[in-house]
Amino acid sequence: MxxxxxxxxxxxxxxxxxxDRGLTHGSTGNISARAPDGGLLVSPTGSSFGRLDPARLSKFDxxxxxxxxxxxxxxxxxxxxFYDTRAGTGAVVHLHSTHSVALxxxxxxxxDTFIPPLTPYAIMQLGRVKLLPVFLPGDPAMGDAVRGLAxxxxxxxxxHHGPVVAGKDADAACNAIEELEATAKLALLTRGLPVKPLSDDQIAQVVTKFDVDW
Incomplete structure (x- = not known):
């Protein structure tokens, strides 16, 4: 193979x-990855994450x-x-995950810090997550907003839509977006409670040890 x-x-x-784990539903969500020849493999429009066909993935040179x-x-x-502006991006995944959308x-x-610093793992895998405004689905302005982050x-x-995460490869991107959704769920579960987030010093230690953009 x-x-x-x-x-x-x-x-x-x-x-x-x-x-299968309910992190996106119906025909929502899309995923892409850098192919060995330098092109991209991308999930097709209107497709379901539960029924993707490897042979029918969109291919870009x-x-x-x-x-x-x-x-x-x-x-x-x-x-x-993301591919054009963030060095080392090997995959991008976008979901319509319930808790992050609710948050x-x-x-x-x-x-500026959409996902609160509740656990070291969210910081390690995501860095600081930017909340972008509402766009119509498919609006090219979404890409412009990401490019504006340089x-x-x-x-x-x-x-009101869903998270988008870039990673060095498909596994990393998927792991990170799962961490985003899990932390959004934690934020909602603890909302209104006397939560003790990570301190500035603890955040700094994580950022330094794992070389995180923060």
């Missing part, structure tokens, strides 16, 4: 796992031209914005 065939199978298996497979997700501008709807949601954030939250 070629390296690209293995990557196709991996993307579909990861997407199916996210779908290293010049960004669609050369094979079904028509790609309409949110390609989000994906290409984004709150009137006091923090735009590669400084590996994760953003689209208000």
């Amino acid at each position: 070629s390296d690209e065939a293995k990557l196709r199978d991996q993307l579909c298996a990861l997407a199916r796992s996210l779908y 290293d010049r960004g031209q669609h050369i094979d497979g079904d028509r790609p997700t309409k949110e390609m501008p989000l994906h290409t914005a 984004s709807m709150l009137t006091d949601a923090d735009e 590669g400084k954030r590996s994760a953003v939250m689209l208000a």
Whole structure:
């Protein structure tokens, strides 16, 4: 089996796992990864994470031209914005995960530090998450907003929509977006309680030890 065939199978298996555990639903969510030849493999538009076909993934060449497979997700501008601005990006995943979306709807949601520093792992895997405003689905302005961050954030939250996370590879991106959703759930579960988040000193220790952009 070629390296690209293995990557196709991996993307579909990861997407199916996210779908089966309710982290996205219906035909929501999209995933992409850098192919061995420098192009991109991308989930098709209107497809379900629970039923992706490795052979039908959209394929782009290293010049960004669609050369094979079904028509790609309409949110390609989000994906290409991360690949173009953040060095080392090997995969991007976007979900419509319930708890993170709920957190984004709150009137006091923090735009600069959307995911609160409740655990070291959220900081390690995500850095500081930027909350972006509401956009219509597929609006290229979403990509423009990510480009405006100049590669400084590996994760953003689209208000009323869902998180988008870039990672060095597909496993890393999926692990990080799961951490984002889990921490959003923690934030909601503890809302109104006398929560003790990580201190500034504890955050600094994590940032220094794991070389996190913060």
